[in-house]
Amino acid sequence: MGSAFKTLMTKGGVLLIPPALLSKLYVKGSLNCSPENSEFKLKNVLAPSTIIGFEKVEVDGAPYPLDKVLLSKKNSVRLAASVTPQAPFLLNINEEVKVTLEGLKLSPGFHRIALHLESKEVGEVEIPVEDTVWES
Known part of the structure; x- marks a missing residue:
């Protein structure tokens, strides 16, 4: 299959999601x-999703502590570390979530952030974030 698709194991078999879609x-x-802090936004443009856990967050290839990753939507704030199958993080279609990396000040320049999480609907996924921080 190559790198054109992210292969996901699900209860029903294998699901392929192109990284470009994620x-x-x-x-x-x-x-x-x-x-x-550093922060960015995600918007669920795909389908309603039930996030049941975060495996890890990486910033420029280095792990970042899940207990310093905040998920904010509407009037609620959660730590990524608190998301479990028993206490999932629900994300409706077209809903935005602000992701805050507490205590992290990124230097100006290009950065890569990867959120490794598990969704009840599709299993494990990696959401890539690539962008530039400009000098203020």
């Missing part, structure tokens, strides 16, 4: 930094 979840240009 990258559409990132809201282009939303990567911002403050003196205390």
Whole structure:
């Protein structure tokens, strides 16, 4: 199959999701930094999703602690580390979530962030975020 598709194991077999489709979840240009944090937005443009866990978050190839990753939508805020099958994070179609990396100030330049999570609907996925932080 090559790298053109992300292979996912599901209860019914194998599901193929093109990485380009997963990258559409990132809201282009939303990567911002403050003196205390870095943040970006994701928008669910695919289908309703039930996130049942985060495996890891990577920033420029280095792991970032899940207990410092905040998920904010509407009037609720959750730690990525608190998302479990018993306490899932629901994301409706066209709903935005702000992802805050507490305590991380990215330097100006190009950055790659990867969210490795598990969805009840499709299994394990990696959501890529690639963007540039500009000098202020």
